[in-house]
Structure formats: C-alpha cells, structure tokens
Amino acid sequence: MGVKHGRDYGEILTDFTEAVGRIPDSYVFFEMDAEDWQNLGEKEKNEVHEALAEDLFYALGTEPLIAVGSGVVIHDQKQHRINVLIGDEELAFVALI
Numbered sequence: 001m002g003v004k005h006g007r008d009y010g011e012i013l014t015d016f017t018e019a020v021g022r023i024p025d026s027y028v029f030f031e032m033d034a035e036d037w038q039n040l041g042e043k044e045k046n047e048v049h050e051a052l053a054e055d056l057f058y059a060l061g062t063e064p065l066i067a068v069g070s071g072v073v074i075h076d077q078k079q080h081r082i083n084v085l086i087g088d089e090e091l092a093f094v095a096l097i
Helices: 007-021 027-030 036-037 043-059
Strands: 066-068 073-078 081-086 089-094
Touching: 007 027, 007 043, 007 081, 007 089, 027 043, 043 066, 066 089
Parallel strands: none
Antiparallel strands: 066 073, 073 081, 081 089
C-alpha cells in the first residue's frame, strides 16, 4: 500500500534511496554480510539501496517504524515525511508532499 504522498513517487524514491544509503550497514536488512557488501560495485550498491527504499516505502504504510541495520526509518504522518536516524541523530529525511 505504501505511505500517502503528494510528491512524485520517482522523486521520493530517488531521495529515499540516497537517505537509506547513509546507513552504513543498511545491507544487513537483506541479510548480507560486510564482505558480500564490499564485493559489490557502486552500481550494484545503489540498486540494493533502491530496492531497500522501495520495500521500506510500502512497508511504512502499515509499520511506522522499521529497523535497518544500525539505523531506524520512521514514517512521520504529521510532518508528512520519512525520517532516517541512527540513535538520536537524524541522517536524512524525505519529504512526502
């Protein structure tokens, strides 16, 4: 189902892909280990982050908080945005409108 949004989905996906890429161990979400991740090229890493962003976008429609490696992704319905954090530190946010 995904989260409600007013921006173009393609723009959201681009921003969200970049945002989840800031989580240093985001690959853990797909049960990859560090060695497998390091063996990927930049194009493949970006493809993994894009797949992760798509999966999270739809999952956040039913689960507003999802752990991703050492980070957490939160759908803030009141602010119409998706927050990407490690601990209390905000790494990035993605505007939905």
